[in-house]
Amino acid sequence: MSKGFRMAVLVKQVPDTSSVAGVNPDGTVDRARAKKMMNPYDKYALQKALEIKSAYGGEIIVISMGPPPAIDILYEALEYGADKGYLLTDKQLAASDTLSTAYALYNVIQFLGKVDIVFTGLQTTDGDTAQTGPQIAERLDIPQVTYCEELEINNGRVRASRVIEGGKQWLDLPLPCLITVANSAGKIGHKRFANVYKMKELLRDKESLSKMVFVVSLADIGADPNLTGLAGSPTVVGKTWKLGEIGGSCVMFKGESPAHEVELLVNRLIENHCGIEELLK
Amino acid sequence: MNQIADVLVIAEQIQTDLQSISLELLGAARQLAGKLGVGVQAIIMGHNIGDIPQTLIHSGADEVFVVDQPELAEYTTLTYRRALITVLESLPRTPHIILCGATTIGRDLAPRIAAYFKTGMTADCTELDIGDYEHKSKVDPSKIGIYHNCLYSIRPSFGESLKARIIGPWRNPQMATARSGAMEPIQPDTSRSGNIVPVKVNFQETDFRVKVIETIRDVASNVDLTKAKVIISGGFGLGGPEGFDIVRDLASVFKDSAVGSSRRGVNAGWISYSHQVGQTGKTVRPELYIALGISGAIQHRVGMGKSKTIIAINKDESAPIFQYAHYGIVGDLFVVVPLLKEQFKKALASAGRG
Numbered sequence: 001m002s003k004g005f006r007m008a009v010l011v012k013q014v015p016d017t018s019s020v021a022g023v024n025p026d027g028t029v030d031r032a033r034a035k036k037m038m039n040p041y042d043k044y045a046l047q048k049a050l051e052i053k054s055a056y057g058g059e060i061i062v063i064s065m066g067p068p069p070a071i072d073i074l075y076e077a078l079e080y081g082a083d084k085g086y087l088l089t090d091k092q093l094a095a096s097d098t099l100s101t102a103y104a105l106y107n108v109i110q111f112l113g114k115v116d117i118v119f120t121g122l123q124t125t126d127g128d129t130a131q132t133g134p135q136i137a138e139r140l141d142i143p144q145v146t147y148c149e150e151l152e153i154n155n156g157r158v159r160a161s162r163v164i165e166g167g168k169q170w171l172d173l174p175l176p177c178l179i180t181v182a183n184s185a186g187k188i189g190h191k192r193f194a195n196v197y198k199m200k201e202l203l204r205d206k207e208s209l210s211k212m213v214f215v216v217s218l219a220d221i222g223a224d225p226n227l228t229g230l231a232g233s234p235t236v237v238g239k240t241w242k243l244g245e246i247g248g249s250c251v252m253f254k255g256e257s258p259a260h261e262v263e264l265l266v267n268r269l270i271e272n273h274c275g276i277e278e279l280l281k
Numbered sequence: 282m283n284q285i286a287d288v289l290v291i292a293e294q295i296q297t298d299l300q301s302i303s304l305e306l307l308g309a310a311r312q313l314a315g316k317l318g319v320g321v322q323a324i325i326m327g328h329n330i331g332d333i334p335q336t337l338i339h340s341g342a343d344e345v346f347v348v349d350q351p352e353l354a355e356y357t358t359l360t361y362r363r364a365l366i367t368v369l370e371s372l373p374r375t376p377h378i379i380l381c382g383a384t385t386i387g388r389d390l391a392p393r394i395a396a397y398f399k400t401g402m403t404a405d406c407t408e409l410d411i412g413d414y415e416h417k418s419k420v421d422p423s424k425i426g427i428y429h430n431c432l433y434s435i436r437p438s439f440g441e442s443l444k445a446r447i448i449g450p451w452r453n454p455q456m457a458t459a460r461s462g463a464m465e466p467i468q469p470d471t472s473r474s475g476n477i478v479p480v481k482v483n484f485q486e487t488d489f490r491v492k493v494i495e496t497i498r499d500v501a502s503n504v505d506l507t508k509a510k511v512i513i514s515g516g517f518g519l520g521g522p523e524g525f526d527i528v529r530d531l532a533s534v535f536k537d538s539a540v541g542s543s544r545r546g547v548n549a550g551w552i553s554y555s556h557q558v559g560q561t562g563k564t565v566r567p568e569l570y571i572a573l574g575i576s577g578a579i580q581h582r583v584g585m586g587k588s589k590t591i592i593a594i595n596k597d598e599s600a601p602i603f604q605y606a607h608y609g610i611v612g613d614l615f616v617v618v619p620l621l622k623e624q625f626k627k628a629l630a631s632a633g634r635g
Contacts, residue, residue, distance in 0.1 A: 095420070098404075102396060128438070128560070129404035131392035134358075138396035143490045144358055146389045159494070164385045165295065166555065167498035171357075173491040184554075231421040234401030235449035238414055238433070242443060250593070250603045254611035259620050261610050265592070266624040268608065270632075274590045277632035279511050279569055280625055281536040 004057025005116040007049045011042040013070040014126040038073040041121030043188045044181040050081050059083050079191040085213040092229045100232035102135035107223035118178040137178040144178040149185045288314045289322040289376035299333050302382035304466035307341035316411040326364045328354040338475035346478050355493040367482045376454045378432050383458040395456050401449025402456035403434030407463045414448045437583050462507040462564030506539050511569045514541030518574020522551040543575045559584035573614045577602025
């Protein structure tokens with residue numbers, strides 16, 4: 001038996017809304033034009049896997065589902081120290097909700113064979129659901145720790161802490177398991193120069209690269225296309241609208257002297273019967 | 282008999298403290314059930330939970346399923362999963378809708394239940410409603426049609442500054458988690474009556490794969506922002522942890538006030554997480570919300586946008602918070618806040634005279 005743990009880290013490519021490209025003046029995003037990045041939450045998941053690998057040895061396989069350009073985040077994960085990457089890409093996957101995404105990713109994990117730990121980020125910045133991880137764990141019939149901060153493994157048992165309302169909890173559980181990593185789990189390390197260099201070499205050496213990063217379709221992994229994409233999704237987005245103005249236009253006080261502005265503001269609060277007098281003590 | 286099934290709430294307790302989210306969910310469930318003309322059910326799981334079932338009835342439940350067993354003294358995913366599945370499978374009718382809190386427990390448990398029943402679920406809703414839906418997309422012809430009495434799960438999509446209505450009428454239960462503070466509880470009514478139904482759960486050995494070693498909770502530090510009438514919040518513009526002194530100072534002139542923070546203030550380690558307002562923190566709707574040095578990204582706005590009066594003080598006139606605050610002062614908060622405190626005191630003094 002080989003030493004260490006076989007780990008899968010699930011990563012997603014999301015629009016980079018901090019970039020100007022593709023972000024409309026009203027804050028809405030033109031997904032086609034937007035700059036893309038690895039979901040920031042996923043970096044904590046990858047970091048946890050790297051820490052486990054450095055402490056106990058093992059192999060890190062990053063998995064993503066998305067259109068072909070999403071392969072970039074697998075390359076990025078390899079620069080951080082992941083060993084292999086799998087991109088599940090298939091036209092049928094379009095409009096997948098969390099349940100059908102979980103089904104598809106579950107099939108990639110099954111395709112890999114034995115995996116000791118599946119890591120995911122807490123949630124994504126474009127979906128914000130935090131549902132896909134637990135839904136994969138349900139499919140795999142394995143225990144999970146969500147909002148995980150600390151993690152260690154002794155004699156095949158996992159000891160993990162998770163955030164709860166007003167505190168934290170320490171858990172003991174067996175392998176295999178699924179861990180969603182909280183963004184309070186610690187600092188993210190840097191890319192290794194040697195890995196970045198190696199990645200550059202690999203991108204020129206397609207044959208070696210094809211032994212590390214794999215692009216697979218639903219047929220390749222034996223997943224039922226009817227359970228993926230729009231067909232396999234029990235929910236749809238019925239309607240979207242821009243986040244409207246809440247309080248109407250803001251009454252601004254500026255320019256004169258701060259004391260004058262403050263006086264005007266408080267007078268206005270009283271005139272408008274905001275009930276400010278009742279709130280003061 | 283109504284052809285539509287009931288709305289069911291998954292109530293939540295930690296160490297026998299009923300979590301306020303449960304009452305908020307019951308408030309939302311009553312509204313939805315009113316529109317559908319159906320009843321409200323609740324499930325509570327735990328050990329030695331005392332009169333919690335009665336409280337749930339007073340707060341809007343018509344029927345409460347109670348699983349009170351020693352195995353459920355502490356929350357673990359798999360034991361609570363088993364209890365919940367047992368109750369749901371024992372019901373003569375699958376609930377039309379299931380609501381759960383978007384808490385660290387609800388977000389852990391509910392997605393597994395949705396995956397088990399292979400049904401749709403929407404996370405972190407800020408509004409819930411009932412309505413019709415026409416599905417026209419031909420991608421999956423079996424879905425085409427007009428559907429009535431659908432759960433509208435409404436949630437912001439932060440990354441895109443959009444609000445989305447998610448719908449899944451094809452399969453019941455239609456599931457959603459709701460953010461803490463987003464839904465309003467009903468006024469408790471001790472004369473309300475309802476059925477309390479105990480359910481016995483037979484656990485399997487695999488349900489005990491996860492063991493709780495230790496639970497560390499500091500209830501005192503769990504600031505109850507959601508109940509304060511006035512919230513003074515500070516952000517990155519405070520410059521450091523000592524910046525919160527001025528926030529606390531301003532809060533001190535109000536009767537029922539609490540100190541809040543933006544995510545950046547918490548992430549920088551200036552104040553504890555329990556003070557955080559916004560997407561990954563709490564949703565609040567006080568009478569008065571004063572934002573000091575908070576730029577007001579959409580993630581913050583979703584947590585406090587329903588406050589009755591919002592005042593923002595920020596150096597940067599182009600800060601997004603000025604787009605939705607009711608009143609704004611452009612200026613250095615360290616200059617403005619002491620003046621504001623004085624002016625509030627004057628206002629109180631003259632109100633006292635009047």
